Amino acid sequence: MDWTLGTIALRALGVGFLMSFVVITGFAYTTLLERKLLARLQGRVGPERAGYIPLPRKGKKERKLLGGVLQPAADAVKLFFKEDRAPDMVDTVIYNIAPMLTVIPAVLILAVIPWAPTLLKSSPYPYFAIAPGLQVGVLFILAVASIAVYGVALAGWASNSKYAILGGIRATAQMISYELALSLTVLPSVMLAGSMNLNDIVVAQEGLWFFLIQPVATLIFIIGVFAELQRAPFDLLEAEQELSSGYNVEYGSMRFGMFFMAEYMKMISFSAIAAVLFFGGYRGPFVDQVPLLGILYLFGKIFLGLCLMIWVRASMPRLRYDQLMNFGWKILLPLAVLNFVVTAIGIVLHSEGILNLPLPG
């Protein structure tokens, strides 16, 4: 096959639609996973009515198998058939753009994630991704994540409602505060691999996952992701009790659903990124022989990441806003800087032959 610009674009169109469909379906079932798992952790059953297979039992009520498999579909249908009405006081243009501005980065961030080694022999790329070969992959993620701030900030502002504005501003300040710790903890992986390409980072972890060398960075990165995605315990911009769900309070119908979708898609993609940076990405036993296993390994790691997020939501109380800011600026950020400096010194001394450390390369 001849790889001209046209065929590359066609391949990207196919792979892009495929992967975004996979992740959007993943988003739908992540909401179900969250509700089911959260319910189990709290000793409840969770949604079980939509789409169960009835198993009759003697003398008792029937047993519900696979209860809730159709719950996401039911939710989607409900959202689509709700009235989509903007309140009178909104800034119409920005009110309409804001949900799009949250969805676009959430989809775009999928571009650089390496899902597996090359699947087809004829492929000109060394690995399977929507846009493989980007040398600045890590920076691409940070750039797209920094754009994602606007969706939230503008949604709050354009709604022209007190809860929405408070939620939006809080969310913006929170996201930019924790973005710093996030970028600082990406650096150790980049230094260890000597490349900003995500596949190079995955390949460099052959034999030794980076979280073993960088436990502090891994921990800070995970906390940073929680704050960046406004997951519990950092979800106070949607604190129901005080803000009645914050920046999206004036949105209804699918436009409300879009904020939801962006949040859950980012949960998936940031789990993938955490796996790539610290937990070996698609690497696992026999990946070199059977490249298709790579996708399974990465999805398995994403699943564990999602479960961790839900588990934390079930067990941690929400922080107060001043605690959140103090934690971000006075603990997380200095720790991340310190970790970066120590890592840099270690790597340079190792590569100069002064110290002998168990590092790759």
Place this chain on the structure above:
Amino acid sequence: MGHPIVFLILATVAVFAAIGMLTSRNAVHSALYLVLNFCTVAVFYLVLNAPFISMVQITVYAGAIVVLFLFVIMLLGADQLPKASSNGGLQYILAIFATAGLATALILQLSGFGDGTAKPESALDASPEAIGTLLFQDYVFPFEITSLILLVAMMSLIVFKAQKRKKQDG
């Protein structure tokens, strides 16, 4: 690769965004146009074979500086200010002179009057590694000065703090 077409499309969007930024009455709309403009400039860098600079452009300009602008707009309540009164004729005259000067310089440069310095240096290496070597080895001293500049900017924050304290005392 269709460089001229890509350039024309990007240039149109960039100019449109810039005009939109200047003419829109609402400061938040202006800020959004500015984001669009910064993103187009980032794509320009990409087309010029400098992906690293392109990503930095988005992260720092579109992602950080406009967020500050938004906060300042909301801090001042500038999005609801009444229509600003123009400075009268003087502003227009100055603007016309500045535009004429810029246009002359551009036309002279493009028509080959100068020594051709406007041409992009295609051999320039904009890879992160080359930039790192330049910053941390060849131009260390100016680079460390950058750190001092950032430091000075940080100290400006103390001013805000001090004013607040005075108000509490009085």
Place this chain on the structure above:
Amino acid sequence: MTIAQLYIPVAVLFGISIFFALLLPILSKILGPNRPGGRKGEAYESGIVAVGNAQKRLPVKFYRIAILFILFDIDIIFLFPYAIAMKKLGLFGLWSMLIFVVIFVLGDIWVWKRGVLEWE
């Protein structure tokens, strides 16, 4: 690979993302009912009639956070080229990076001591 070959997939994905971003609200506009009127146009304030404009002036502390964010962001961005070139630059590069970071961190500590980071 050339820049065009590398980044055309990103452009295509951008197109796909815009497709989704437009499709969802348009679909819900078509599928959902449209019955204006009642009190749907009012701002939600837990059932109480909203008073005044919501777009009020922000406290200055958010501005401080934004400035600090920009400074740190610029500082961190400079470290990415270093992370790539560090093995080539060796000890000299390490010193120049350390000086760069330490100057900045000293400023940060000073600002911290003056109470700029307090969130009241």
